[in-house]
Amino acid sequence: xxxxxxxxxxxxxxxxxxxxxxxxxxxxxxxxxxxxxxxxxxxxxxxxxxxxxxxxxxxxxxxxxxxxxxxxxxxxxxxxxxxxxxxxxxxxxxxxxxxxxxxxxxxxxxxxxxxxxxxxxxxxx
Numbered sequence: 001x002x003x004x005x006x007x008x009x010x011x012x013x014x015x016x017x018x019x020x021x022x023x024x025x026x027x028x029x030x031x032x033x034x035x036x037x038x039x040x041x042x043x044x045x046x047x048x049x050x051x052x053x054x055x056x057x058x059x060x061x062x063x064x065x066x067x068x069x070x071x072x073x074x075x076x077x078x079x080x081x082x083x084x085x086x087x088x089x090x091x092x093x094x095x096x097x098x099x100x101x102x103x104x105x106x107x108x109x110x111x112x113x114x115x116x117x118x119x120x121x122x123x124x125x
Contacts, residue, residue: 003066003067003123005115005118006062006066007063007066007067008115008119009077009080009119010058010060010062011059013055013062014056016055017053017055020048021052029044058076058080062076073119073120074123077116077119077120078116078120080112080116080119081113081117083112084109084112084113085110087109087112088106088109088110088112088113091109
């Protein structure tokens with residue numbers, strides 16, 4: 001199977017996983033989280049680690065499905081397309097759309113949705 005779109009989607013997920021791992025350096029964690037309280041800081045860091053793990057595990061599943069006879073690719077790609085579509089919708093809703101970074105992130109998440117959607121189409125051809 002020619003699965004370049006699924007592999008591109010996996011690379012995208014790995015990139016976002018690496019980005020999330022870098023949050024400690026980018027945002028000065030845990031110091032910058034102190035004002036939210038000890039429990040909220042712990043929750044934020046835990047959720048970010050679990051999200052990073054999920055991105056890497058999801059990418060691994062896409063790679064295996066795209067390069068083997070495992071028939072899970074349409075389902076995995078569909079879950080990814082849904083994830084990134086919802087994330088793109090939430091970006092302007094929760095973070096506002098006025099700041100250029102927020103607009104770029106919305107676009108980035110839409111690219112992720114399209115990559116995963118393309119992997120579905122490629123898998124069912």
